[in-house]
Amino acid sequence: MTDTASQRYIPNRLHSRAHRTIRSWEALLLAVAIAIFIVNSFASPYFLNAWNLSDATFNFTEKAMIAFAMAMLIIAGEIDLSVASIIALASTAMGLALQYGAGTPELVVIGLTVGLLCGAFNAVFVTVLGLPSIVVTIGTMSLFRGISYIILGDDAFRGYPASFSWFGQGYIYWVFTVEMLLFVIIAVVYGVVLHKTNFGRAVYAIGNNPTGALFSGIRVQRVKFILFLLTGLMSGVAAVCLTSRLGSTRPSIATGMELEVVTMVVLGGVNILGGSGSIPGVVIAAFVMGLVTFGLGLLNVPGIVMSIFIGLLLIGVIALPRLWTMAVRRRKA
Amino acid sequence: MSVFKKLIASAAVASAMFAGPAMAQDNVRIALVVKALGIGFFEAAAEGAEEAAAELGNVEIIYTGPTDTTAEGQIEVINSLIAQNVDAIAVSSNDTDALVPALQRAMQRGITVISWDSGVAPEGRQLHLNPSSNSLIGNMIIKLAADHLPDGGQVALLSATTTSTNQNIWMEEMNKVMGNYPGIEVVATVYGDDLADKSYREATGLMQSYPDLDAIIAPTSVGIVAAAQAVVDAGKVGQVNVTGLGLPSEMAGAIESGASQSFAIWNPIDLGYSATMLAYELSQNGVEAAPGAEIPMGRMGVLTLDDNNEGAMADPFVYDASNIEQFKSIF
Numbered sequence: 001m002t003d004t005a006s007q008r009y010i011p012n013r014l015h016s017r018a019h020r021t022i023r024s025w026e027a028l029l030l031a032v033a034i035a036i037f038i039v040n041s042f043a044s045p046y047f048l049n050a051w052n053l054s055d056a057t058f059n060f061t062e063k064a065m066i067a068f069a070m071a072m073l074i075i076a077g078e079i080d081l082s083v084a085s086i087i088a089l090a091s092t093a094m095g096l097a098l099q100y101g102a103g104t105p106e107l108v109v110i111g112l113t114v115g116l117l118c119g120a121f122n123a124v125f126v127t128v129l130g131l132p133s134i135v136v137t138i139g140t141m142s143l144f145r146g147i148s149y150i151i152l153g154d155d156a157f158r159g160y161p162a163s164f165s166w167f168g169q170g171y172i173y174w175v176f177t178v179e180m181l182l183f184v185i186i187a188v189v190y191g192v193v194l195h196k197t198n199f200g201r202a203v204y205a206i207g208n209n210p211t212g213a214l215f216s217g218i219r220v221q222r223v224k225f226i227l228f229l230l231t232g233l234m235s236g237v238a239a240v241c242l243t244s245r246l247g248s249t250r251p252s253i254a255t256g257m258e259l260e261v262v263t264m265v266v267l268g269g270v271n272i273l274g275g276s277g278s279i280p281g282v283v284i285a286a287f288v289m290g291l292v293t294f295g296l297g298l299l300n301v302p303g304i305v306m307s308i309f310i311g312l313l314l315i316g317v318i319a320l321p322r323l324w325t326m327a328v329r330r331r332k333a
Numbered sequence: 334m335s336v337f338k339k340l341i342a343s344a345a346v347a348s349a350m351f352a353g354p355a356m357a358q359d360n361v362r363i364a365l366v367v368k369a370l371g372i373g374f375f376e377a378a379a380e381g382a383e384e385a386a387a388e389l390g391n392v393e394i395i396y397t398g399p400t401d402t403t404a405e406g407q408i409e410v411i412n413s414l415i416a417q418n419v420d421a422i423a424v425s426s427n428d429t430d431a432l433v434p435a436l437q438r439a440m441q442r443g444i445t446v447i448s449w450d451s452g453v454a455p456e457g458r459q460l461h462l463n464p465s466s467n468s469l470i471g472n473m474i475i476k477l478a479a480d481h482l483p484d485g486g487q488v489a490l491l492s493a494t495t496t497s498t499n500q501n502i503w504m505e506e507m508n509k510v511m512g513n514y515p516g517i518e519v520v521a522t523v524y525g526d527d528l529a530d531k532s533y534r535e536a537t538g539l540m541q542s543y544p545d546l547d548a549i550i551a552p553t554s555v556g557i558v559a560a561a562q563a564v565v566d567a568g569k570v571g572q573v574n575v576t577g578l579g580l581p582s583e584m585a586g587a588i589e590s591g592a593s594q595s596f597a598i599w600n601p602i603d604l605g606y607s608a609t610m611l612a613y614e615l616s617q618n619g620v621e622a623a624p625g626a627e628i629p630m631g632r633m634g635v636l637t638l639d640d641n642n643e644g645a646m647a648d649p650f651v652y653d654a655s656n657i658e659q660f661k662s663i664f
Contacts, residue, residue, distance in 0.1 A: 044417075052416035059409055158430045169434055246404060248430035255403050297413030302370050303400035 025269040025321060029284045032317060036288060040295035047298060054175035058245065060264070060290035061179040062238040063257060064282070067264040068190040069234040071282045073227045074265055075194075077207045077274030078133040080122060080228065083235045084257035085144035090114040090239035092148040095157025095249035104164045111243070112236040118144055119232015126228065127221040133228075141258065148251035157249040168245025179241050183286075186234070191279040199223070207274030264289055267314050288313070360393040363612045364414045365605060366407060366424040367398035368451065373582075374601045374664040375425070378450075381605030382423075388631060389613055395419060404428035411435045414444075421445035421612035426453045433457035445616035449608040455641055459615060460622040462608055462636065464599035466645035467499075470552070470578070471506025473597050473649045475514055477576040478548040481594050485516020486547030489539045491560050491577075493527040493553045503552050520546070525556045532559035536575075540567050551577035557596060561587035581652050581660035588657045600650035601664060607633045607646050 040047040047053075066083050073080055093114040094107045102110065118140070125136040170178040194200040202223050205213040214220045243249055268285035270277025292313060296306045365382045367375035379396040386392040395414070399406025404427045414422055415438060422439055426432050426448055436446050436457040446453075449462040465473075478488045492500045504522070511517070520543050525532025532555060540546055540563070549564070551557035557579040564573045565587075575593045587593040610630035614620040620628055628636045628644075636644040652660060 046416045046418065049416065055412045055416060058412065156428070156430055165434070242405070245434065246408075246428075246431035247434050248428070250404070250428055250431065252403065252428075253431075254405065256401060257405075293409065294413060294416075297409060298417055300395050300397050300413075300417075302397065303406065303410070304370055307400055 026278065026281045026284060028320065029267070029269065029281060029288060029317065032313075033284055033288045033291060036291045036295060040291060040298070043295065044298040047295060050175045052298075053294075054177060054180075056290055056294035057177065057180055057183075059293050060286045061177075061183045062241050062245075063261050063264060063289075064183055064286035065186050065238050065241070066231065066234045066257075066261045067268070067282050067286060068186055068279060069227070069231040070261050071265045071268065071270050071277055071279065072190065072194055072200075072203055073133075073231050074262075074270050074272060075207045075274055075277050076203045076224060076227055077210065078126060078224055078227065079137065079262070080119075080133065080231045081137040081258045081262075082118065082122060082140040082144055083231060083238075083261055084254040085141045085148075086115055086118040086232055086235035087239040087242060087254040087257065088148040088251055089118060089144040090236050091243040091249040091253050092151050092157070092251065094239070094243055096151065098157060098160060104161055104166075107160070107164055108167075108240055111240040112233060115232045115234070115236020115239060116229055117232070118235070119229040120225075122232065123225040123228035127225045145251060148253075152249070152251045158247065160244065160247055165244050165247060168241045168243070169247075179245075182237065182241065186237070187279060187283050194279050199226075203227070204275065207271075207276070260289075263310065263314055267317060360391055361389075361421075361613065361617055362393045362395055362417070362419040363421045363423065363609055363616070364395040364397060364419045365608065366410055366414070366422060367396070368425055368427050369400060369402045369406075370398045371400075372664075373662070377601035377663045378425075378605030378608070381602035381607075382609040384602070385606045385609035385613070385631060389610075392609070392613060394609065399427075402427045404431035407432060408435045411439060415439050415442060418442070419444060421447070421616040423447050423449055423608040423612045424453065424458075425450035427451070429454050430457075445612055447608065447612055447615065447622075449611075450604060452643070459642065460611065460628075460636075460638055461641070461643040462604070462611060463643055463645045464604055465647065465649050467502045468506045468509075469645060469648050470597075471503045471508075472510050472513075473651075474503065474550050474552050474577055475507045475510065475517065477595055477597060477651065478550050478574065479514040479517050481574050481576075482517065482547055485518070487518050487520045487543055487545055488548040488550055489520055489543065489546055490522040491532060491536055491539070491549055491551040491553075491556045492522060492524050493556065495524050497527070497553075500552050525551075525553075525559060527553055527555045529555060529559050532556040533563050536560040536563035537567060540564070540569060540573060546573055548574045548576060551575065551579075553577070554579045554583065554598075557593070558583050558587065561590075561592040564592045565590055578649065580664060581657055582662070582664060584652070585657050585661040588652070588654055595651050595653035597649035597651050599646075603633055603650065604646060606631065607636070611636060 090111045094111045097107060097110045122137055122140055125131050126133045167178055172178060172181050202218045205218055206220050206223060210220055242254060264285050265282055266272055268282035293306055365379055382394045386394045397410055399410055407427050422444055433454050433456055436453060440446050446458045447460050448458045452461040523535040523539060525535045536549055536559060549560045551560050557577045561575045564570060564575055570591045576596050578598055579596045584596055607630040611628055614628050615622060622642050624638055624640045626638045630636055633647060638644045
């Protein structure tokens with residue numbers, strides 16, 4: 001990003017063994033994903049069906065779009081818990097604009113803009129005022145959704161134009177949905193930005209040692225500001241997709257989604273304390289979560305049991321590498 | 334690699350466990366989708382659905398729903414039901430509009446879709462089953478009071494707010510049928526604003542203003558509990574009967590103390606039973622859901638559809654000392 005940053009090589013991690021653990025994490029996750037896929041194919045006769053699998057992707061595409069931005073934010077040592085509420089506010093703004101005759105392009109612009117503004121709002125409190133992001137975004141989590149409740153109350157906005165439904169219900173070709181395409185594009189963009197640019201290096205540097213990064217000439221607050229903007233923007237994209245898919249807006253839209261997004265990021269191998277993680281890991285985690293919920297859904301496993309299963313999966317996948325190294329160390333001793 | 338092997342092995346065990354309840358294909362599969370799992374009201378509805386399934390014989394009930402009362406959660410559930418190609422979906426929706434696209438896809442794939450309890454917009458379902466209708470409720474609330482006043486008497490209404498749509502419609506419907514209950518005189522209508530303390534004060538005030546009052550009718554679950562408490566505190570148990578619409582779990586004490594002889598509300602068991610029967614009729618017996626259609630629903634009689642393809646199941650169900658024990662733990 002800056003000249004000083006580009007001259008200096010800032011490694012992901014200082015220890016190469018830790019680096020290996022991260023690498024094997026993605027391998028492990030991929031194995032889990034494949035195992036779940038195989039188990040699902042045997043467990044339900046309806047699993048291996050192109051249309052059904054296509055339907056199943058809706059379980060994770062919108063959440064994953066936010067998860068990519070969230071992953072970068074968490075790697076930089078910050079978090080945004082207001083993403084689901086940003087969706088609610090962006091969706092409400094689109095609904096409001098609809099009442100004044102906005103067409104599809106305007107609706108999309110408004111959704112994205114509101115997302116950006118919400119991200120900027122969070123960013124100002126965190127980077128300018130120096131408040132902890134977890135506190136700020138717990139506050140804005142109530143604030144943004146609260147505004148939606150004030151505007152909508154018990155009511156709903158409906159009657160979105162048919163062309164608007166393309167984003168959440170449209171197909172590019174055969175079973176490939178518009179949301180899938182967006183998911184792939186966003187994944188590639190974030191993968192390149194995080195792993196191939198100076199900006200991405202700066203994100204890792206800030207997460208590992210903000211003070212060190214600052215003294216290395218990285219504009220820490222500006223990078224964080226941009227990361228909050230990106231998270232807001234992605235929430236705006238998700239708001240467009242979700243609103244389009246539901247065809248209506250209620251203030252309760254996307255309730256609780258922030259925790260699922262964070263779960264996806266952590267399952268993807270991102271260190272919740274910042275400093276490490278990768279976009280491919282988050283991509284695989286998105287598939288793992290989508291496959292698990294869809295597979296269990298096909299078996300009519302109640303949602304409560306499903307949450308338990310996701311929780312166990314999260315703990316299991318995180319604990320396994322740790323247990324593995326402990327076992328290896330014991331054998332060596 | 335052994336970690337992976339272990340993982341695959343445990344996954345295989347998990348698959349063996351799940352493979353157990355793999356479905357018997359020749360059964361008619363009817364999915365009862367509720368607002369959220371773990372709610373007593375819906376557990377009771379599922380019980381009713383199982384009763385209907387047992388009566389029909391070849392029906393398998395899939396009782397399912399999201400963990401939280403969200404539209405997104407219900408859509409995920411509906412997507413997986415579409416994938417399983419179930420025969421019918423009967424849904425109590427979390428959102429009138431948001432479920433429409435998913436349910437329309439279900440109908441396109443030949444799945445019967447009905448809503449019950451909490452409805453879906455008409456384009457997203459074939460019919461909607463209301464637990465009751467305004468006119469049936471209006472009639473029921475006065476009947477509950479009149480049944481215990483064979484020689485007539487004075488009754489007063491304790492409503493929610495002056496602008497509460499439901500309560501106003503019910504009282505209006507009640508006024509239409511007053512002629513059927515000679516000797517019953519409505520002496521006053523007061524408003525407790527659905528606040529426990531205000532309802533309590535209004536009920537106490539009624540008993541002071543009308544010393545000969547025989548019954549208080551509260552068509553609101555907040556008001557009825559407050560009124561019953563006011564009657565107990567005024568020492569008028571046995572003189573003033575509190576009735577109206579309430580929840581069994583909240584009214585159990587009032588029935589026990591005698592402050593209330595009986596009250597009414599929908600019966601979730603009957604609701605689940607009827608929804609299952611209707612879904613079966615539409616999906617298996619080629620019954621067309623159209624305005625004016627009369628669709629049988631087993632022991633609950635016949636559902637007549639109005640212009641919006643909606644119908645009312647029955648009178649609100651009456652709860653008294655004989656059945657309160659059974660229902661107070663349900664909802």
